Amino acid sequence: MGASDPCEKCGEPLPAGARFCKSCGAPRAGGTDRDSSSAGREEPPTGPCPGCGRDNRPGARFCRECGAKLGSPPRADAAEPAVAAPAGLRERSPRPRPRAAGDNGPALELRRWAPVAAGAAALLAAGLAAALLLTGGGSDDRGGAAATAPASAAGPGGAETPGTTTKPSAAPPSPGADRIAVVGVLRGYEAAYAEASLADMSKLLTPDVERHGLSAGGCSTVFGKSSVLSAYESQFAENGPVPYRLVGLSPADVYLYGNGEARIDTEYSISSTGNSGAISFALEEGGDGWSISEIDATCNPSSS
Secondary structure (H helix, E strand, O other): OOOOEEOOOOOOEEOOOOOEOOOOOOEOOOOOOOOHHHHHHOOOOOEEOOOOOOEEOOOOOEOOOOOOEOOOOOOHHHOOOOOOOOOOOOOOOOOOOOOOOOOOOHHHHHHHHHHHHHHHHHHHHHHHHHHHHHHOOOEOOOOOEOOOOOOOEEOHHHOEEOOOOOOOOOOOOOHHHHHHHHHHHHHHHHHHHHOOOHHHHHOOEEEEEEEEEEEOOEEEEEEOHHHHHHHHHHHHHHHOOOOEEEEOOOHHHOEEOOOOEEEEEEEEEEOOOOEEEEEEEEEEEEOOEEEEEEEEEOOOOOOO
16 A cells, blocks of 8 residues: 555545544555655654554544544553563462461450450449449348448538438338347337236327237127227226236347238236246337237136
């Protein structure tokens, strides 16, 4: 082909050696053979092709080597080819990062987190201790819990100091104290009966007290404080003061229930008449202490 061979698409003359039309980018007909007669007549290049790097003449719109549009940004596939490794040599894997002295991997991570774990355990233990302090612990044989009431201690000027506690003003009575209090009430019953005192007897009874024992009409069971006092009144009027005793009365014989109730089984004796027998008492704990709620005595003549 000569230097003036026209482009089959747009008719633009194609210089010798051009493989694509500089005006429309169409490939040259008949292959890429160069005309040796026009090899020295190519126009001076204006710069490399952004696609293949080939120099092109001024005014060319498309590369005569690869057909890429001149003046466009380089193509991504025009990157430099990767250089293969020489034959006989293998690609080496990247070396592992050298560890610092004393770096034992997982063991080191555990050591790093050990102080955090220890702090969390200490906080948990402190929370459990605070919960126990607030709720208290220990139960007596009445089934109730001996709770410890938390209180804030007063600092200078009467201000409360957070995080400090003081002892409650009045500790709940212990089982031993309850038993002693029950025996004290029964000693009062013993004295009121011996002295034939209705006033003292009335202080020891609950409003719904029940009594089974001897009265003026014989052995009977009465309910309510007024009825029980009436039964004692008729008995006291008949017998007057007598040497009445509760035999072997001891705190160790008092049984405490878990609902604020107590019971004791003992014996009575009237030395002037030689009468004696079994007697049982039930008591209830109220705001004023223990009171007698039930009296069950053997119905012997001149007995309780």
